[in-house]
Amino acid sequence: MTDRPTLRQQQGPTGSRILGVGSFQPERIVTNDDLSKIMETDDQWIRDRVGIIERRFADKDESLVDMAVKAGVNALADAGVDPSEVDTVIVPNCTMPSLIPNAAAQVADRIGIKAPGAFDLNAACAGFCYGVGVASDLIRAGSAGKVLVIGAEKLTDSVDPTDRANAIIFADGAGAALIGGSDTAGIGPVTWGSAGDLVDLIHMREQRYIYQEGQAVFRWATTQIAPIALRALELAGLSPSDVDVLIPHQANLRIVEAIAKRLRAKGAREEMVVADDIRYSGNTSSASIPLALDHMRKAGTAKPGDVVLAVGFGAGLSYAGQAFICP
């Protein structure tokens, strides 16, 4: 018998790093007062319940793909990297109107990235952290060189505009991170998981409109997500006191604050900056974390070298988190 052939394996760099960040939001600003003209709600009620002051809605003919392209271009410009250097594009989202084709391939083509590996990833509002985890591991395994991860959502297509529980919360936008190899670790291991037994708490079934059990989701998020964030720190060899910037998925400002409070009870510093981008962006699902990161870098509240802790959570239920160094 002849010798069986052996397969060659490949190995990437030991670490990965976020090289650049970019985002895009539609121009149209929708205030709470605007919403109170079309449904029974008011500015104070919305601020008290969810912390949102205004949000952005895409135009009818402005698509998820359009927004993803712009965010991706901005991330490449931020990193100073040419599209030709990118070999993989991941678009976490849960509101692509068609299952086929996916968003990623056409987004890549329009950015000018030639023939990359391209796929969408649906882990709802946890999608961006899932995407960063996958990108980091693809690079470290040698399967990819530079990965563009773009969380993009057009949630206004999936919300009943007269449903005052959800229409006040969800919005549109896209945020992107370019990830590449590094000799040192710039992205910690992802911790992820799911609770499929709680699938009925958030879904889009009838007419593709979002439904959620607000109270139950609130309880889950305010009690179960901080431990995931702590686990992400532990995996990266960090302590809560090391965190400079906390970016939970921008679901509801009260959930964000509850997570921050639990982390501070475990040693996170009072000076830790906590993302509150939901106030002017609404809940943009898989786009919320990179949108917040980009806005915070531009505002100077997240600085190069800062230890950032990101944690996403949402329908599935699904969750994921990791620590990374702010580019």
Add this chain to the structure above:
Amino acid sequence: MPAGIDREHREREHPVADNAEILAGLAEIVEEVAGVAQDDVTAEKSFVDDLDIDSLSMVEIAVQAEDKFGVKIPDDELANLKTVGDAVNYVSANLK
């Protein structure tokens, strides 16, 4: 913290509470979560109508009460707790 240790910890700190102690404990929680003065948290008060506490704050109060008293307050039970007195009675009846 493993569930077993957590339970022992609670039982040590809160052996058996009478209704006055439960009320005082709840008042502390309500003040912390919703900023209502402890003296205003009396048995006959309605959480929603008198104390102006919304449904999400009720969840936060329930979660903290669970930790403090070692009881379970599921969302469907929570919906029935209209007054502070209802909550005191629920905790009292479900204490181990």
